[in-house]
Amino acid sequence: MDLQSIRREYLRGSLTREDLLDDPIKQFQRWMEEAIRMEQTEPTAMVVATTPRDGQPSQRVVLLKGVDERGFTFFTNYESRKAREIAVNSRVSLHFPWLSIERQVIIGGVAEKVSVEESRAYFSSRPRESQLGAWASPQSRVLESRESMLAQFDSISKKFKDGEIPLPEFWGGFRVRPCQIEFWQGGARRLHDRFVYTLQAGGDWNIERLAP
Numbered sequence: 001m002d003l004q005s006i007r008r009e010y011l012r013g014s015l016t017r018e019d020l021l022d023d024p025i026k027q028f029q030r031w032m033e034e035a036i037r038m039e040q041t042e043p044t045a046m047v048v049a050t051t052p053r054d055g056q057p058s059q060r061v062v063l064l065k066g067v068d069e070r071g072f073t074f075f076t077n078y079e080s081r082k083a084r085e086i087a088v089n090s091r092v093s094l095h096f097p098w099l100s101i102e103r104q105v106i107i108g109g110v111a112e113k114v115s116v117e118e119s120r121a122y123f124s125s126r127p128r129e130s131q132l133g134a135w136a137s138p139q140s141r142v143l144e145s146r147e148s149m150l151a152q153f154d155s156i157s158k159k160f161k162d163g164e165i166p167l168p169e170f171w172g173g174f175r176v177r178p179c180q181i182e183f184w185q186g187g188a189r190r191l192h193d194r195f196v197y198t199l200q201a202g203g204d205w206n207i208e209r210l211a212p
Contacts, residue, residue, distance in 0.1 A: 010186025012102045015193035017207065024181040024197035024205055025069055028105060031098075031183065032067070040098045047095040048074065050085035058085065064096075065122060071177040072107060073114060075122055077139035078170045084140075086111045092176055102186030109178035119172035124164070131165040132156050187212065 021027040035043040044064040051057045060082060066073035072094060076083055086092065094107040123131060136153040143149055160166075178199070185193040192212035197205045 009188055010102045010190075010192065011188055013185055014187060015183065015185035015195065017195065017209065020183070020195060020207060022205065022207075024178070024183075025067065027183065027197075028181065029067060031103065031105065035096075035098050035101060035103070038101050040101050043096075043098065045096075046072075046074075047093075047097065048082060049093040049095070050082050051089050051091070052085040053088050058082070065173070066175075071109065071175045073173050073175045075119065075171070075173040077134065077137070077168075078113075078172055079139065079141075081140035083174075086174065094176060104182075104184040106182040106184070107176065107178050108180040109176040111174045111176050114173035114175050116167070116172065120167045122173060123167045123171065128165065132160065134171050135160070135165070135168055182210070 021030065032043060042063075045061050046064050047059050048062050049057050049059045058081060062074045062076065062082075064072060065075055090110045090112065092109065092111045094105075094109075096103075096105040098104060123134070126134075132153060135156045137149065180196060180198050182194060182196040187193055190212060194210040194212055195207055196210055197207050200206055
């Protein structure tokens with residue numbers, strides 16, 4: 001397998017300072033709308049990187065469920081590995097790899113739990129099987145077997161067979177409050193366009209071009 005020979009040119013676009021909005025959240029929303037319109041596969045999928053006490057980073061893909069001036073929101077089991085690592089070190093990195101449209105967005109910030117009310121509102125909007133799955137899965141824990149997990153799902157399904165499924169106490173959202181957001185646009189000859197927004201002490205954003 002010759003991995004060194006696999007290469008392609010990035011020719012779909014360019015990015016200049018004049019293209020960018022002064023507000024990185026609005027710029028992200030613009031790019032997200034374009035990613036959806038251009039049929040990027042799973043445009044809301046992002047890599048969440050966390051770092052535990054021992055310093056060994058871990059990553060996983062989760063789905064973005066909200067973005068506004070407060071930050072970027074996702075939901076998870078609060079007993080999962082990512083949540084336990086956030087409890088130790090709330091600084092995280094988010095990465096949107098929009099490869100088919102030759103774009104990336106990288107976000108650095110601090111993760112904070114959203115309110116129970118916000119978590120409940122989103123949980124109630126999920127498909128019923130997803131709600132049951134949240135109750136049934138001891139996320140990130142060692143499983144005896146897949147059959148044991150399915151048995152737990154069946155048990156939970158019977159427990160909540162009538163009426164609404166309540167929000168688990170161990171499940172909810174995180175909002176990442178950004179302090180740095182980088183926008184990457186692929187370019188010919190590997191001369192990619194990169195711009196980084198860095199939050200200043202007064203609340204304004206400084207924008208700089210980075211070498212590819």
